[in-house]
Amino acid sequence: MSRFKGLFRIYRSIVLYVMCGALFWIPAGLAWAAEHGGEAAAHEGGDLKDLLARCINFALMVIILFVVIRKSSMKDFFSSRREEIRRKLDELRKGKEAAESKVRELEQKLKAFEAEKEQILEQFKAEGLAEKERIIKEAEERAEQILQQAEFTIQREMEAARARIREEIVDLATGKAEEIISKEITDKDQEHLVNEFIERVEKLH
Amino acid sequence: MISSKISRRYAKALFGIGREDGNYEAYGKCLEEFSRFCNENETFYRVISSKIFSTEERKNVLEAVLAKSDFPDVVKNFLRVLLDKDRIAAIADITDYYRKLTDEVSNITRARIITARPLKEDALEKLKQGLERLTGKMVIPQVSEDGSLIGGVVVQIGDMVLDGSVKAQLEGLKESLKRGEYN
Numbered sequence: 001m002s003r004f005k006g007l008f009r010i011y012r013s014i015v016l017y018v019m020c021g022a023l024f025w026i027p028a029g030l031a032w033a034a035e036h037g038g039e040a041a042a043h044e045g046g047d048l049k050d051l052l053a054r055c056i057n058f059a060l061m062v063i064i065l066f067v068v069i070r071k072s073s074m075k076d077f078f079s080s081r082r083e084e085i086r087r088k089l090d091e092l093r094k095g096k097e098a099a100e101s102k103v104r105e106l107e108q109k110l111k112a113f114e115a116e117k118e119q120i121l122e123q124f125k126a127e128g129l130a131e132k133e134r135i136i137k138e139a140e141e142r143a144e145q146i147l148q149q150a151e152f153t154i155q156r157e158m159e160a161a162r163a164r165i166r167e168e169i170v171d172l173a174t175g176k177a178e179e180i181i182s183k184e185i186t187d188k189d190q191e192h193l194v195n196e197f198i199e200r201v202e203k204l205h
Numbered sequence: 206m207i208s209s210k211i212s213r214r215y216a217k218a219l220f221g222i223g224r225e226d227g228n229y230e231a232y233g234k235c236l237e238e239f240s241r242f243c244n245e246n247e248t249f250y251r252v253i254s255s256k257i258f259s260t261e262e263r264k265n266v267l268e269a270v271l272a273k274s275d276f277p278d279v280v281k282n283f284l285r286v287l288l289d290k291d292r293i294a295a296i297a298d299i300t301d302y303y304r305k306l307t308d309e310v311s312n313i314t315r316a317r318i319i320t321a322r323p324l325k326e327d328a329l330e331k332l333k334q335g336l337e338r339l340t341g342k343m344v345i346p347q348v349s350e351d352g353s354l355i356g357g358v359v360v361q362i363g364d365m366v367l368d369g370s371v372k373a374q375l376e377g378l379k380e381s382l383k384r385g386e387y388n
Contacts, residue, residue, distance in 0.1 A: 174375050
């Protein structure tokens, strides 16, 4: 909005300036033409008057220009325009600096992100390796345990089987021994056994 | 348990009377005789110990038997009290405990001797003497036979068991072999 207002003011000043010029240059031109009409007559005495008219014309034009320029506040316009441009330049510079700073910050962030990404990747790789080693170790341990357990079970089963066989053999052997002794034992053997028992009883005393 | 405690109480009561009048051994013999009579005459025992019959009827039966016995009055009265109190069924327990009491006083211990084959007199005597030296009491042997012992002898005195049978030796051998002690 202020931009349109400034343009309008410039346009108005130029129109005023042109109108003023026309206002004063047309009479001056007319005067000059009139004067050139009688040039032949007053050629000699007219030079001084012509110079005077020209000077007055010029002075008037300067005064009018001065007034017009003062009135049209062209100075303010240009100074404000300069200030505005300076401010805008400052703003742009600041914006550029901020943008550059932002860029640098983003670049740093990007670098940090890249570093972090690398670190995370490394960490993941390390964790993956550790997990892999752990899983392998666990699997090995489990396999070892299973083997040990299997060996233990086999050992236990073998011992149990051995014990069962031994028990069966012992039962058979003692059963057979009992059978033979029952058949073969005599009164003399009984007497001997009783005497042995009596000796043991006496030893207890 | 309660029955056992009551039997002990009755046995102690009679034993106390016997100790006072000095006839505890005679009373003991009478109790043994009556208990044996009950064992041998099951019908009599069932009649006097069963509540199917009235006390009066049971008393009459008991009196009929007592009338033919030469038991001292103390023993007869004791048996009547047992019947009145419905404790006559515990006569075996009472007799056992009374025997223990008399044995204690007389320094006697009873040894249950189980043998695979009949024991010779001298072997039994030697065994008895050995047990007397071991216990420090006079031993009354109660010999019985058990062929399953195969050979040897088993003696039980109170809670003590001395096993010299072939069966026990074979069992010991069997257990040792099973434990692998002879490997």
